[in-house]
Amino acid sequence: MKVYIIGIGLIGGSIALDLKSHFREAIFFGIDTNENNLEEAIKLGIIDQKATYEELINADLVIVAVPVDVALVILPEVLNAINDDALVIDVGSTKFPICEVVANHERRRNFLATHPIAGTEFSGPKAAMNELFREKTNIICEIEKTAYKQQEMALNLFQKLGMRIRYMDPKSHDKHIAYVSHLSHISSFMLGKTVIEKEKNERDIFDMAGSGFESTVRLAKSSPAMWTPIFKQNKINIIETLEEYILNLTHFKDLLQNDNYDEVFNEMESTNRIKEILK
Amino acid sequence: MKVYIIGIGLIGGSIALDLKSHFREAIFFGIDTNENNLEEAIKLGIIDQKATYEELINADLVIVAVPVDVALVILPEVLNAINDDALVIDVGSTKFPICEVVANHERRRNFLATHPIAGTEFSGPKAAMNELFREKTNIICEIEKTAYKQQEMALNLFQKLGMRIRYMDPKSHDKHIAYVSHLSHISSFMLGKTVIEKEKNERDIFDMAGSGFESTVRLAKSSPAMWTPIFKQNKINIIETLEEYILNLTHFKDLLQNDNYDEVFNEMESTNRIKEILK
Known part of the structure; x- marks a missing residue:
């Protein structure tokens, strides 16, 4: 062969x-x-x-x-x-x-x-x-x-x-993969960016980063040459996922701002079932 | 002892x-x-x-x-x-x-x-x-x-x-830890929420989830009883990190929307240095 x-x-x-x-x-x-x-x-x-x-x-x-x-x-x-x-x-x-x-x-x-x-x-x-x-x-x-x-x-x-x-x-693939893969990459890249921007003058701060941060930011090490064309080709689906993600983050921020900690708890508790889903 | x-x-x-x-x-x-x-x-x-x-x-x-x-x-x-x-x-x-x-x-x-x-x-x-x-x-x-x-x-x-x-x-601790730990937890919880909401009727979709999604969403398995009071006590710092994170995500979305893929590439490339920072 x-x-x-x-x-x-x-x-x-x-x-x-x-x-x-x-x-x-x-x-x-x-x-x-x-x-x-x-x-x-x-x-x-x-x-x-x-x-x-x-x-x-x-x-x-x-x-x-x-x-x-x-x-x-x-x-x-x-x-x-x-x-x-x-x-x-x-x-x-x-x-x-x-x-x-x-x-x-x-x-x-x-x-x-x-x-x-x-x-x-x-x-x-x-x-x-x-x-x-x-x-x-x-x-x-x-x-x-x-x-x-x-x-x-x-x-x-x-x-x-x-x-x-x-x-x-193929259409379903691209739609669903936007959620379970492409969005994760963007969330990770932007998390990395947010922290680097903030802490640019304080390298020592990354001593404070634990395995949680490392795991969440891992995908931000990925290759831009590979990912840019993926984001381009799947633009419509990815924008949809990003809009929903931003809405959810904004809602969570509003809950904090309004001291609605019961709902903060509920948001996290209902997401905990990702444990069972990923098993 | x-x-x-x-x-x-x-x-x-x-x-x-x-x-x-x-x-x-x-x-x-x-x-x-x-x-x-x-x-x-x-x-x-x-x-x-x-x-x-x-x-x-x-x-x-x-x-x-x-x-x-x-x-x-x-x-x-x-x-x-x-x-x-x-x-x-x-x-x-x-x-x-x-x-x-x-x-x-x-x-x-x-x-x-x-x-x-x-x-x-x-x-x-x-x-x-x-x-x-x-x-x-x-x-x-x-x-x-x-x-x-x-x-x-x-x-x-x-x-x-x-x-x-x-x-x-203590003040510096709470400020920096908001970036390198607390924000990661929220980004992960909201990623989990976004995907679960979208895919609630399609359990099979999680078959498509790879190690990248699992790593990014891992912290969404964390205990709400432990994290709600952390978010409450560090509210001011966390809201600041969330605002910056949301801004960065929105900017990235706008770049996609405007087909500015050179900048999409640059955003990722400049964040790649998280590799060296975390070493």
């Missing part, structure tokens, strides 16, 4: 590492605009060698793991370049624009739109790790638009990665 | 567990309004037996680890009840109101106001754990108002717990 990974970062690299352990005879090729990433990925044993788009004609499997704005540009090119039996999988955090851009491509049936809900706040080949996807959810969109043989191949791969599969239409 | 722990929860219980391992001859007494907590703490080996306020006259050390509204009420009573050589330590998340309530007490010099920056989102005796405080920061306020002998005893205890000490005046 010849596997081509386009974008050798946290996600692309981690998929390669896991697949390598299951398909020992496979050869892994890397394509990345960043030459350092390619060199590093070879050194780390993530890929066997670099490749070019022209070579994609030889691919059995292509994983597209690039920022979602880049995915919109390269996915049609990748589909142009492959052979009739290849499977192309993208793993971006938005699904509607991506499904739309390939909707009428003559090789649409070679493509599968997915979103593995896995990752860390780090990026680049060094961030790649084994078993990143084990017991994580993979959202698959428009499965019916992928040819049966390619579906089967993809599901076999995801099973080997240890993923749970959920099927969803 | 006779140690009395008032409030056998996560913090009080964890202090007891650590001190037990260093002072094997010490006897640990528990005082708690919740009888179940006392029974459980005895079963878990956190305390040796229950006690009453009358017995505090025998105490060498009293740890007050109750919600901060309760601390305001009981601290003067505890100081009334102890002997001249005892040390009383409180561990609450607000320091100005607590220092104020004991300011003119005739036993002020037996008291030390502290805030160990350590914890989890769980509460009760079952949440207590060994080594919770190792390499964590302990903020000590108004050290000069504590008698030298009691200072020495306290610093010896904190050294055994493995804590780093920072000295700070």
Whole structure:
């Protein structure tokens, strides 16, 4: 099997590492605009060698793991370049624009739109790790638009990665992921910004930061190059979540301002059930 | 040594567990309004037996680890009840109101106001754990108002717990802790609320929640009984942090609305340095 990974970062690299352990005879090729990433990925044993788009004609499997704005540009090119039996999988955090851009491509049936809900706040080949996807959810969109043989191949791969599969239409994916992922990133980035602005002259203050702050602000370490295009592509949904979040924060502030501590208590108590929900 | 722990929860219980391992001859007494907590703490080996306020006259050390509204009420009573050589330590998340309530007490010099920056989102005796405080920061306020002998005893205890000490005046503590702790809790609670409200009829949606959401929403599992009085006592500072946080979120939303993605990128990139700050 010849596997081509386009974008050798946290996600692309981690998929390669896991697949390598299951398909020992496979050869892994890397394509990345960043030459350092390619060199590093070879050194780390993530890929066997670099490749070019022209070579994609030889691919059995292509994983597209690039920022979602880049995915919109390269996915049609990748589909142009492959052979009739290849499977192309993208793993971006938005699904509607991506499904739309390939909707009428003559090789649409070679493509599968997915979103593995896995990752860390780090990026680049060094961030790649084994078993990143084990017991994580993979959202698959428009499965019916992928040819049966390619579906089967993809599901076999995801099973080997240890993923749970959920099927969803791209619009619903983008709407819900705005709440459970994109909003968290913004809330975390703005929390980090608020605290840094306030405490800029008092570095020592961060000695006071405990594990609670660290956990809440962790996502503010994420890559702006990855997240800016996600926010752009999912703008409408994200603005909706932000408006609701700001309303809830403002309401909470008003409760404090009005000394309505019974309601302050109730707000927190009713949110405590996130414990059970996340179990 | 006779140690009395008032409030056998996560913090009080964890202090007891650590001190037990260093002072094997010490006897640990528990005082708690919740009888179940006392029974459980005895079963878990956190305390040796229950006690009453009358017995505090025998105490060498009293740890007050109750919600901060309760601390305001009981601290003067505890100081009334102890002997001249005892040390009383409180561990609450607000320091100005607590220092104020004991300011003119005739036993002020037996008291030390502290805030160990350590914890989890769980509460009760079952949440207590060994080594919770190792390499964590302990903020000590108004050290000069504590008698030298009691200072020495306290610093010896904190050294055994493995804590780093920072000295700070109570007003500064409350102001800064609003940013690095209290605001995080509210941002997390309101994130949880926003998502639960939206997704209340779609439990499956939480299958889409990854480790990022879990980390950002973790503090929304915290105890409302503990946090409501903290927010009440630190209201002015917290409202200030909330106003800045809401402004920053609104600005970010406006950038999205105006398709100003260069600035969206810059906002995130400049916040990325939280990585270095938290190192």
